Amino acid sequence: MPVKRDDTHQLIERELVVFKRPNTEVWYCRYKVEDTWFTQTTKERDLNKANAAAQKILAKALLRKEENLPVVTKRLRDVAQLVLKAMEARIASGHKVDSYTQYKRIIDKYLVPFFGSMVISNITSETIEDYEKWRVKEMGKTPKYSTVRKHNVVLNMIFKEAISRNLMSGLKMPYLETKGQKSERHATFTVYETNIILANMPEWVANGRQHHKEKRQVVHDYVRVLVDTGARPGKELLDLQWKNIEFEVQHETAGVQFVEDEVEKEEMIDYEREYVELSNGPYDEEGNPLPNTVWTPIVSLFVDGKEGTRHAVGYDMTYRVLKEIANRRYKNIRKSNKLQHLIETKNEDKIFMTSDGEGLASALHMFQHFLEEYNMLKDRNTGRKRVLYSFRSLFSTAVMDYDDVDMRDLAKALGNSPEMLMKRYDRGTLKQIKHKLKAPNARQALFKPVEVPDLYQSAKVAAKASKAKSKAKTKSQ
Structure with missing residues (x-):
C-alpha cells in the first residue's frame, strides 16, 4: 500500500x-x-x-x-483561439471579416508552432527575433514585406487581446518591426500575348476532363472580364453577384458599316437589335437600328475589394460574357434575355461559379497551369512568372497607349489610391467619366483574333493529334 x-x-x-x-x-x-x-x-x-x-x-x-472558451489563457495558443473566436462571432452576426482565412492560416501554420506553448507575457523582442529567423527557415526564403506586415498584424491582435484580459502588461508588449524583402512588380502581358491567351483558351476548355471542363470555362469567363475591366483579381470579381450589376446602352453616330458575309450581317443585326430593346436609342419604325448608329453596352459592376465598395466598368466583352454565363447556367429561366432578368430580380447567386455552386478558389492555380501548357508562364525578358494580376497592368498600359485615356480617369476606374493632388483637389466621379473609358481602340486590340504560332501551341494537344493521326493511318492500312 x-x-x-x-x-x-x-x-x-x-x-x-x-x-x-x-x-x-x-x-x-x-x-x-x-x-x-x-x-x-x-x-x-x-x-x-x-x-x-x-x-x-x-x-x-x-x-x-x-462557455466554449480555453481553460487556460496565459499561453499564446489559447489567446490566439480567443482572437479567432471573436472573428468567427463577427462573421456569424453578419459582419464581413475578409482576412479571417488568412489570419487563421498564419496562426495555425506559423504562430502556434513557434510560440504556442509560451506564456504570452514572457514573449520579448528577443523571442520575436528568434521567430523571424525560424520563419525564414520554415518558408525556405525571406518573406516579402507584405507577408511580414500580415504576421505582425495578427501578433498585435493577439497581444492586445492578452492585455485586455490582464494576461500581460501593455508595457511588456514587444515592438514588431515590419521588415522584409521588397515586393517585385508583377510581370505583365503584352497586347499580342493577350490575343494568344484568348485564342488558346477555348481549346484549353474543350480539352479538359469532364469534371474540370466547366471550371475551365469559368476561368475563361473570368479572364475575359479581367481584361475588359482591369478589376483586381480575387474577391472583387469572385464575390460579384447578379444584383451587383447595372448596365446601359450608349449609341453614337458613326459611318455606315458594310458587311458582305450574310451570316455575319445577320448576327450583327440580332446583336444590335438586342441593344435596341435595352435602350431608348435611335431606331426606325420597324424596330431596326439606324445604319449609322454604333451600340455599346456599358456594364457597371459594384465590387467590394481592397479599397472598399467601388464601381468597375466593362463594355462589350463583359456584356457578352455575362450573357453567356446566364444562358449556360439558367436554362430553366423562360426569358428571352436571361441576363436582364437576373439583374432586375436582384439575383444573389455569385456569377463566377460552376452550375453546382463551386467557386474559383483555384483560379490562379488553374490559370498558371494553362500558361505553362501554352509556354507563356514566364516573362521572356525578366523570367518572372505571370499571374492573374498581370492583366491589371496590361489593361492600364493598353487604354493609355491605344486611346490616350486620362491618368485621372484611369485611377478612378481601377480604384487605386490617387496621388495627393488628385486626393485634395479632384472632384470627378466614375459616373462622369465612364463614357470616356470605353477605349474602343484598346479593346479592339486586346480581343483581336490571331493565328497562334507554333511557339504557343499546346504540346499536349499536338501529341494527342499526332497519336490520333497515327492510329487512323494504321487502321487504313
Whole structure:
C-alpha cells in the first residue's frame, strides 16, 4: 500500500489535487477538465486556504469550458483561439471579416508552432527575433514585406487581446518591426500575348476532363472580364453577384458599316437589335437600328475589394460574357434575355461559379497551369512568372497607349489610391467619366483574333493529334 504523502492532498478523486513542489512553501493544484490535466498555483501557503482556492480554480475552469472558451489563457495558443473566436462571432452576426482565412492560416501554420506553448507575457523582442529567423527557415526564403506586415498584424491582435484580459502588461508588449524583402512588380502581358491567351483558351476548355471542363470555362469567363475591366483579381470579381450589376446602352453616330458575309450581317443585326430593346436609342419604325448608329453596352459592376465598395466598368466583352454565363447556367429561366432578368430580380447567386455552386478558389492555380501548357508562364525578358494580376497592368498600359485615356480617369476606374493632388483637389466621379473609358481602340486590340504560332501551341494537344493521326493511318492500312 503506497505511503500517504504530506505534500499531496486529493480533494476530488481523479479530478482535483493540491500539492507542494520542492523548495517552495506555496501550494499548487492539479485539476482535470474532460481528459486534460492542468497545473496552476493557488498562491496560498496555508493548506485550508489553498484547498478553497483550488476549488475556485476548478469551478472557473469548468465554467470556461462550458462557455466554449480555453481553460487556460496565459499561453499564446489559447489567446490566439480567443482572437479567432471573436472573428468567427463577427462573421456569424453578419459582419464581413475578409482576412479571417488568412489570419487563421498564419496562426495555425506559423504562430502556434513557434510560440504556442509560451506564456504570452514572457514573449520579448528577443523571442520575436528568434521567430523571424525560424520563419525564414520554415518558408525556405525571406518573406516579402507584405507577408511580414500580415504576421505582425495578427501578433498585435493577439497581444492586445492578452492585455485586455490582464494576461500581460501593455508595457511588456514587444515592438514588431515590419521588415522584409521588397515586393517585385508583377510581370505583365503584352497586347499580342493577350490575343494568344484568348485564342488558346477555348481549346484549353474543350480539352479538359469532364469534371474540370466547366471550371475551365469559368476561368475563361473570368479572364475575359479581367481584361475588359482591369478589376483586381480575387474577391472583387469572385464575390460579384447578379444584383451587383447595372448596365446601359450608349449609341453614337458613326459611318455606315458594310458587311458582305450574310451570316455575319445577320448576327450583327440580332446583336444590335438586342441593344435596341435595352435602350431608348435611335431606331426606325420597324424596330431596326439606324445604319449609322454604333451600340455599346456599358456594364457597371459594384465590387467590394481592397479599397472598399467601388464601381468597375466593362463594355462589350463583359456584356457578352455575362450573357453567356446566364444562358449556360439558367436554362430553366423562360426569358428571352436571361441576363436582364437576373439583374432586375436582384439575383444573389455569385456569377463566377460552376452550375453546382463551386467557386474559383483555384483560379490562379488553374490559370498558371494553362500558361505553362501554352509556354507563356514566364516573362521572356525578366523570367518572372505571370499571374492573374498581370492583366491589371496590361489593361492600364493598353487604354493609355491605344486611346490616350486620362491618368485621372484611369485611377478612378481601377480604384487605386490617387496621388495627393488628385486626393485634395479632384472632384470627378466614375459616373462622369465612364463614357470616356470605353477605349474602343484598346479593346479592339486586346480581343483581336490571331493565328497562334507554333511557339504557343499546346504540346499536349499536338501529341494527342499526332497519336490520333497515327492510329487512323494504321487502321487504313
